[in-house]
Structure formats: structure tokens, C-alpha cells
Amino acid sequence: MKLLLIGYGKMGRAIEAQALARGHQIAGIVDPSRPDVRISDFTAAEADAAIEFTHPDAAFQNVTACLKQGIPVVCGSTGWLHHFAEAQALSQQTGTPLFYASNYSVGVNLFFHFNEYIAAKMHQFGGYDVQVREIHHTQKVDQPSGTALTAAEGILRNFPGKTTWRNEAASAPQELAILSEREGTVVGTHIVTYSSAADSIELKHEAHTRDGFVQGALLAAEWLPGRRGVFGMQDLLGL
Numbered sequence: 115m116k117l118l119l120i121g122y123g124k125m126g127r128a129i130e131a132q133a134l135a136r137g138h139q140i141a142g143i144v145d146p147s148r149p150d151v152r153i154s155d156f157t158a159a160e161a162d163a164a165i166e167f168t169h170p171d172a173a174f175q176n177v178t179a180c181l182k183q184g185i186p187v188v189c190g191s192t193g194w195l196h197h198f199a200e201a202q203a204l205s206q207q208t209g210t211p212l213f214y215a216s217n218y219s220v221g222v223n224l225f226f227h228f229n230e231y232i233a234a235k236m237h238q239f240g241g242y243d244v245q246v247r248e249i250h251h252t253q254k255v256d257q258p259s260g261t262a263l264t265a266a267e268g269i270l271r272n273f274p275g276k277t278t279w280r281n282e283a284a285s286a287p288q289e290l291a292i293l294s295e296r297e298g299t300v301v302g303t304h305i306v307t308y309s310s311a312a313d314s315i316e317l318k319h320e321a322h323t324r325d326g327f328v329q330g331a332l333l334a335a336e337w338l339p340g341r342r343g344v345f346g347m348q349d350l351l352g353l
């Protein structure tokens with residue numbers, strides 16, 4: 115496949131290396147370090163899919179540009195979902211597919227699946243409070259992490275005692291606390307904890323490297339061309 119890489123930071127560079135190892139070609143790299151390369155230079159003839167890992171403030175514009183050029187786009191940037199409905203509408207209007215995941219690793223998507231099951235089960239028993247905690251490297255610009263937000267949404271859908279989330283300690287029982295920590299080079303750790311006076315239960319995912327994100331994003335890019343609509347990892351993995 116010919117892949118257009120948008121963002122050439124930690125993820126973009128890791129994706130390039132893995133894409134070449136899988137026999138793909140890099141159609142182009144769009145990044146502030148290469149100001150003469152623009153998404154508008156490419157069409158579906160030059161790029162079978164684009165993979166976008168940039169910045170919360172840049173993602174929507176990049177996704178929009180790909181959809182307008184007819185290039186299927188796999189987006190991993192977090193922190194831009196207030197624009198997601200507009201991106202969905204544009205995907206429908208242009209007939210160009212969009213794939214989005216707050217986290218591309220298979221392990222985290224299993225974690226999301228178990229998280230929803232556990233939330234529903236725990237709600238059947240009184241006495242437990244729940245919170246989400248995420249730990250990431252100090253270069254991360256958004257908080258809470260996209261992954262923590264997806265986990266929180268899964269809890270809110272399945273644990274009726276919680277109706278809203280808050281990115282600090284909860285100030286009322288119906289608030290779900292999402293606690294964010296930034297520490298060294300931590301790749302990404304997410305922990306959901308249920309606590310009662312008697313005991314605690316934890317569901318934890320700890321990324322050891324970025325390989326899981328990279329492999330999932332490449333799988334999505336290989337799967338997306340030729341489809342119509344907006345997709346996520348649950349579609350790819352059948353979860």
C-alpha cells in the first residue's frame with residue numbers, strides 16, 4: 115500500500131519503520147518539519163490511506179483535508195473529539211472512510227471490552243465506588259488521555275451510579291473521577307479501580323512500548339480502503 119503519514123513524531127516515525135517492514139510504501143510525510151509537503155498535494159491515486167498522529171489542535175483540520183481529497187484516513191490523535199460529529203458528516207458527504215480509535219492496541223481494546231462488562235457487573239452490587247487513573251509521559255499535551263475518556267464513557271454507559279466524569283477527585287458520588295499523572299517516559303498506563311470499605315478490584319493496562327499502537331494503526335490502514343463510513347477498533351476486531 116501507499117501510505118501518507120501525517121505527523122512525524124514518536125508515532126509517525128514508529129509507523130514508518132513498521133510500514134516499510136511490512137512492505138508498504140510511504141507516499142509522503144506531512145509534518146511542520148517539511149513545510150513544502152501538504153495533504154492537498156495528494157489524491158487517492160497517490161495514497162491508498164493516510165495515517166494521522168499529530169496534535170489535538172491539528173487533527174480535525176488534517177482529517178478534513180484527507181476526506182476532501184478522497185483519501186481514507188486512520189486518525190489516532192486524541193483531544194479533538196468535540197469536532198468528531200463534523201468529521202463523521204464529512205465522511206458521509208464525501209463517501210471517504212474514516213477510522214478513529216483513542217487507542218489502537220489490541221490489549222487496550224480488550225481492556226475496554228472487559229471494563230464495560232465489569233462496570234455492569236459491579237453495579238449489581240452496592241458499596242463500590244469507581245475511579246479511572248491514567249499515567250503518561252511528560253510530553254503528552256492533552257488530559258485526560260483519549261483512552262481514559264473511552265474507558266470513562268464505557269463506565270458511564272454501564273454503571274448508572276455515575277452520570278458524569280471530572281478530571282480530578284470527585285466532589286459528588288455521581289461523578290466519576292479521572293485522575294491524570296505525567297511521569298518521565300511512561301508510554302501509557304490505565305487503571306480502573308472499584309473500592310469498597312472491605313476491598314478493591316483493579317483492571318489495569320500498561321503499554322510497555324508503542325508497538326501495539328503502531329500495529330493496530332497499520333492493521334486499520336490495511337483494512338479501511340474500499341469501505342464507506344466511520345469505523346473503530348470494535349469493527350476491526352469484532353469486539
Ligand SMILES: NC(=O)C1=CN([C@@H]2O[C@H](COP(=O)(O)OP(=O)(O)OC[C@H]3O[C@@H](n4cnc5c(N)ncnc54)[C@H](OP(=O)(O)O)[C@@H]3O)[C@@H](O)[C@H]2O)C=CC1
Binds near residue numbers: 122126146191
Ligand atoms: N490512538 C492511539 O493509539 C495513540 C494516540 N496517540 C496520540 O497521537 C498524537 C501524537 O502522538 P505522538 O506521535 O506521541 O506525538 P509527537 O509530539 O511525538 O508527534 C506529533 C507530530 O505531529 C506534528 N504536527 C503538529 N501539528 C501538525 C500538523 N498540523 N500537521 C502535521 N503534523 C503536525 C508535530 O510537529 P511539531 O513537533 O513540530 O509540532 C510532531 O512531529 C497525540 O494526540 C497522542 O495522544 C499516541 C499514541 C497512541
Ligand SMILES: O=C(O)C1=N[C@H](C(=O)O)C[C@H](O)C1
Binds near residue numbers: 261303
Ligand atoms: O499521547 C500518548 O502517548 C498516548 N495517547 C493516547 C491517549 O491519549 O489515550 C493513547 C496512548 O495512551 C498513548
